[in-house]
Amino acid sequence: MAASLNLRPKNFNGRLYLDFTNKRLTSIPEQVFDITDLEYLDLSKNKLTTIHESIGRLQKLYRLDADDNKLTSLPQKIASLQNLEELYLQTNTLTELPSEVGELKKLGWLYINDNQLVTLPASICSLRNLKMLVASNNELSELPAGFEQLQNLTKLYVGGNKLTELSSGVCSLQHLETVVVSNNKLSTLPEGVERLKNLTELYIDGNQFRELPLGVCSLSNLEVLVVGPNPIRFLPDEIKNLIRLKSLTIISCQFEEFPRPVLKLRSLEQLFAGQEGEFRFRSVPEEIGDLEQLRYLALSNNKLSALPPTMDKLKRLRDVYLYENKFKTFPEVLCSLPKLMVVDIRNNRISKIPSSLSHLSRLKRLVVAGNPLKYPPADVCEKGSDDILAFLKDEAEKEEDLKRAFCRLALTVDRLQIKPTARLLGLSDDVIDQIQEEHPDDQMYQMLMTWKEKKGSEVTMDSLGGTLEELGLYELASALKPEKPGASLKDENDGSSVRKRPTPTARVQPIVRSEEITVKENAVFLSYQWDHQDQVLLLHDRLQERGYGCWMDIKQMGGGDSLYQMMDKGIREAKVVVSCVTPPYVESPNCQDEVALARTLKMPIIPVMLEKTTWPPPGPMSIPFAQLLYINMTKSQDDDPWKGALFEELIRMIEYFVLDSKEESDEYSSSALFGPVKVNTILFLRKPSRQIQQSKMAAALNLRPKKVKGGLQLDLSNKGLASVPDEVFAITDLQYLHLNNNRLTRIPEAIGRLRKLRRLDAFDNLLTSLPQATISLMELEELYVYNNKLTELPDGMDVLQKLERLLVRDNKLEEIPTEICSLYNLKMFDASRNKLSSLPPGLEKMQSLTKLCLSGNQITEVPLGVCGLSNLEELSVGSNPIRRLPDDFSHLGRLKTLDVVDCQFDEFPRQVLQLKALEELYAGQAKGKKFFVLPDEVGGLEHLSLLSLSKNRLRTLPSTISRLHKLCKISLRHNEFETFPEVLCKLPELEVVDVRDNLITSLPTTLEKAAKLKDLDVSGTPLTYPPRNVCRQGTDAIMAFLKQDAEKENALLRKEFSRLSLLKVDPAQIKAIGRSLGLSDSAIKYIQERFPDDVLYQVLMTWRDLEGAEATLDRLEATLNKLGLSELTETSDQSIRLLIMA
Structure with a gap:
């Protein structure tokens, strides 16, 4: 074993570090104990049952990781490690700690959670420098005497044990900031808890508390308090003393009514008060309106039928959860909360949503499923929040028109005509008399409003006029039509001198000075997420004013599948995509799809950062955006950010791709596009459609680098270059060079002069090789050479020890040089879609690698070295003729995403079922061997959120799927299911189910229990239940039918x-x-x-x-x-x- 291990320490933050993570060790090689200068030893994720006493020779060790092994005991010589500051022993089978642990005088962090410890040694109280103690999920029934000696302890985690009482010594720890005692058997806290003046977080949920200890109410710095679930029946009035409390959780307690002391917590920002079982709130006190800092309010699973009107004072409220209550009418007080973004009121008894809800401009998520809604109509509700709000806005405008008409009628009707008119409208004498008594000076208006309430949605301007005419009230009917302002003026088109309203383009100076821009309609596609919808709407309007047609989803009619089709069409017809980047944008699946489609179509993309975001963004957008720079709009404080130099730069970038002819932009091309600018230059994903001759282009090149954060940058992308100008290699301080999207067939060896280069972009060219001088770029961190015609990589690349990203996909490589395996800092390696049939030995040395993409090659087996990449989180080996996975595949303990689509497995690869951290699994087999059976062990992948099994030959799913409580999306399309797999009905987080193109004839009624299901695709199935007319209406209609x-x-x-x-x-x-x-x-x-x-x-x-x-x-x-x-x-x-x- 030792012969195959690398026993040469690395440098980690200036310390000697030896990493044996996930090496299947059953013992530690003796040679390790000879490395007496070793400071950090990582033994995690192995099969160690003991640690040899020789560990005591490593006197300089400051950190020891031995978590996730099978340790049953620790060596006594551990006491010799007098420089040890961090000790990680979690997830083992320890039943006791040796008393020698107490001799580790410098120890600051001790993790012993998820073991089988019954007690802690008294000597642990001698660790005077201990700052964090994590002992959760053991068998502890008490803490050792002398606990009060741990005076530097700031965080204590002892949840998930068998504690019946907490040591009084804890209350003497003046530096404690966090205490977690959740899920024990505690019924009280020790006296003196009020002395913990620095405590900011306290978790006592999942115990046997029948009352909140009074001492807690004296913790003046407490910010987070989690009380429920507990059988607590009331909260003390003294809780009002928690003047800094921001988050309170009182779920699943036993309050007879809403606890009024909560209403005194004026600093509260989050309140979780959902209940279960017998004890549920029937009302919320009016004083809740005093919690003016509240941003998040959860009152789900109660018996509420109304909200107090005082809630209109909660002007900062953003998220409200009222699902599973007894509301029969929508609580209109919510319509007065200007910052409301999320309203979840599903599974109530509401039949109508008020049109006044449309006034909430920030509302982006309205969940109304499971209500017997009649207004808006079902066909509107099934399309989602945008369509509901658009409908309500139209209705609100109509209602305002009616009220204005009522005002005109009220001014027209003589006092003696009021009662006869009201009778003709169908009002009884009793109602008329009551209105006259209550509103003596406003009788006609109030009678019309009463008539409107009686008639409901039938009342429109047209129906009102028709009703008045039918009753013979012709004068009143004519009064409905107000005179148009300025009606006496002549028509604009009759040749008179009436002044016309200026058009938007008449008010704005055009960019091109020679003649007006003419562009194709919707030439710009705006890709965005709802968190900045107002800002993007303003951008839409500004671009329209400049003459650029824009596609934006909120401006389209329809929803559901039709909206997705329009999005697809909008991107395909546009000439440029503007991505409005924010943190929610990069996480949005829909936005990810838009970027992916644009990239597939080789559309130019202009990123505009609206909110500070990691760059390149994490997740699926990391690759398409990795080579792009952005226009930074995050610092704009104006109500209208779309003005000034940054906006003009965006206009110039858009214009370059939108103008129909090169001649129109000649002046602009030389003076603006290639001249110095004040913002980051944009790198596009394809060459512009207009080809510019090399001679003209070279003349226009600006070879003066810009100063950007991190150094000097020269952007020569999208210039149509056939060669790199020699002058570039004289800029020896250059750190970022962008040569992508040109026509380069080679890069000169002179590139070796740029010794400070940190990033080189040469993707989307015609390169057949890279210069040998590439290995001289010792500072290089990122190398992007994908989508060329490379047949080999330079020799000696192992000297590029700072390289973190290497993308060589979409080339013609037949082998990867062995030296690549010695790039110890490489985090991302993408060699997809080449001609590789094997990989070099030594891959296991690339321990920094988190993402490895090898799909679309000719690889027949996964090398064992891949199984040794202990930090790998994303692996793609799909579209290869692989027949089996190695048994050691299960050692990829941190793997979150796995792609094995279109392989040649004889059966579902069982090695995958050991990857307990897996979150996304893609196993569709459109071109590979089909799976007939899914093993029961798939239920062990409890972190799985996405499962794709499309285009196989499955007929059933194992019952163990019910254990996948985090599963959100599953694709089973194009299989052989004859019955819907009912096990899916038991998955609480399921949002998307794709079973199209199967043989299913009916859906089970139990599917209606999948409360979060929002996208069910059953197209291409011979369904007879629910009826086809229901299925055609989409997911909401199907779920409503099943529920009924x-x-x-x-x-x-x-x-x-x-x-x-x-x-x-x-x-x-x-x-x-x-x-x-x-x-x-x-x-x-x-x-x-x-x-x-x-x-x-x-x-x-x-x-x-x-x-x-x-x-x-x-x-x-x-x-x-x-x-x-x-x-x-x-x-x-x-x-x-x-x-x-x-």
């Missing part, structure tokens, strides 16, 4: 339960029935005590709640027959029974 049918079944079953409960059944029989149906004795006893006169019905309803769709009448009858109670079933109403069984 499920409710019908439940209603019929409840009716049968009621019938049975009328029969004479003695208590002993009821208890036998309950036990046979799976209820515990404690549950039955609880029902008997709480519902003494309704025991059988409540037993049956509890069974129904527990079993869900499995609780059928057939099963109930079988249970009764087995108990010899067939006389109960014989009296059943046959019609009801048949309906239930159907």
Whole structure:
């Protein structure tokens, strides 16, 4: 084993470091203990059961990582490590710590969580420099005496143990900032907890507290307090003393009513008050309006039917969660909250959403599923938040028109005409008299408003005029049509001198000075996320004013699939994409799709940063944006940022790609595009459509580098260059050189003069090789040479020890030189879509590698070296003729994303099932060998959020899929499913299900329980249930249909339960029935005590709640027959029974 290990230490932050992570070690090589200068030793993720006593020879060790092994004990010689500051022992099988640990006088961080420790040694209290102690998820029943000696401790994590009390010594630790005692057996905290004056976070949830200890209320610096779940029945008034508290969690407690002391916490920003079980709030006090700092409010799973009007004072509120309550009408007080962004009010009883909600300009997410909505209509609601709000805005404008019309009528009608007119409109004398009494000076207007409320949505301007004419009130009908301002003036088109309104382009000086710009409609595609929608709308308007047609989703009609089709069309027809970059933008799947499509089409992309974002962005956008610079709009403080030099630079960039002919932009090309500018130059993903002759281009080149953050930059991208000007190699201080998107066939050896170069972009050219002088660029960190015609890489690249990113995809490489494996700092290596049939030995040495892309080659097996890349998070080996994965594949313990599409596996590769950290798995087989079966062990991938199994031959899914509680997206399209896999109905986070092109004929009603499901694609299936007309309406309509049918079944079953409960059944029989149906004795006893006169019905309803769709009448009858109670079933109403069984 030692012979294959690299025993040469590396330098880590100036310290000697030896990394044995994930090497399958069962013992530590003896040679390690001879490296007496070693300062950092990482042994994590191996199979060690012991650590040899020789560890004591490593006297300079300051950090030891031995987590995720199988250690059962520690050596006594660990006491010799007097310089040790950090010790990581989590996730082992330790049952005790040796007392010698207490001799590690410099120890500051001790991680011993997720072991089997029953006690902690008393000597641990001698660690006077200990700052963090993490001992969660063990078997601890107490903390050692003398705990108060740990005076430097700032963070204490002991959650998930068996503590029945907390040591009083904890209260003497004056520097404590965080205490986590969640999920123990505590019923109180020790006296003196109020002495922890520096405590900012306290977690006591999941214990047995029946009241909040008063001492907690004296923690004046507390910012985060998590109380629930606990059986707490009230909060003390003294909680108001927590004047700095920002976040409070009181979920699943046992309050009889909303705890009023909470309403005194004036600094509160987040309140989590969702409840479960018997104890639910029926109302919220008016004083909640005093929490004016509140930004997040969760009141889900209660029994609320209204909100207090005082909530209109919560002007900072952004997120409101009211799902699973009893609202029959939408709480209109929310319409007065200007910063509201998210409203989740699903699964209530609301039939109408008020049009005044459209006034909330920042609202971007409105969740109304599971309500019996009639207004807006179903076809609007199913399209999502944007369409709902657009509809409400139109309706609000119509309502304002009506109110203005009512005002005109009120001025027209004589006082004596009011009562006859009101009677003609259908109002009763009692109503008329009441209005006259309450509104003596405003009678006609109030009567019209009362008539409108009575008629509802039927009332429009046209219908009002028609009604008045039908009643013979012609003068009133004519009064509805106001005179147009300036009606006496002549028409604009009759040749008169009436002054016309100036057009937008008449008010704006055009960019091109010679003649007006003429552009194709929607030449600019605006790609953005909703967090800055107002700013992007303003950008849309400014570009329109300049004569540039823009495509923006909010300006389109329709939604759902039709909107996606329009997006696709919009990108394809545009000439340039402007990406409005913010942190939510780079995480948005829709925005990622837009960028991916633009990149596939080789569209030019201009990134505009609206909010500070890591560059290049993390995730799927890292590759398309890695080679792009951006226009930085983050520092603009104006209400209208789209003015000034930065905006003009954006206009110039857009103009270059939008103008229809080169001649129109000649002047601009030489004076602006290639001249000095004050912002970052943009690098585009393709060459512009207009080809400019090399001679003219060279004359226009500006070879003066710019100063950017980090050094000097020269951008020669998109210049049509066939060669690199010699003058470039004289700029020896250059650090960033961009040569991409040209026609280069070679780069001169003179590149070696640029010894300070940190980044070289030469992608999208015609290069067949790289100069040997490339290895002279010792400072190089990023090398992008993808999409060329390279057949080989230079020899000796192992000297480029600062290289972190190497992208050589889409070339013609047949082999990768062995030296690449010695690039110890390389984090990303992409060699996809070449002609590789194998990889060099030694890949395991690339321990910094987090992303490796090898798809689209001719590789027949995954090299063992890949399995030794312990930090690898993303691996793509798809579209290769690979037949099996190595057994050591399971050692990739940090792998989050795996692509094995279109391989040649004979069966699903079981090695994948050991990758417990996996979050995304792509295993579709359009061109590879199809999978017939998915193994049960897939249920062990509990972090999985995305699973793609499209184009296989699957007919079923294993029941263990139900354990994938984090799964959000699953694609099963083009398989052989004849029935919908019901196991998916048990996944609480499921949002997207694609089962198109299967043989499914019906969907189960239990699917309606998938509360977060928002995209269900069943196209191409022979569905008969739900009916086709329902399926065509989309996901919301399908879910509503299933929910309605499920409710019908439940209603019929409840009716049968009621019938049975009328029969004479003695208590002993009821208890036998309950036990046979799976209820515990404690549950039955609880029902008997709480519902003494309704025991059988409540037993049956509890069974129904527990079993869900499995609780059928057939099963109930079988249970009764087995108990010899067939006389109960014989009296059943046959019609009801048949309906239930159907």
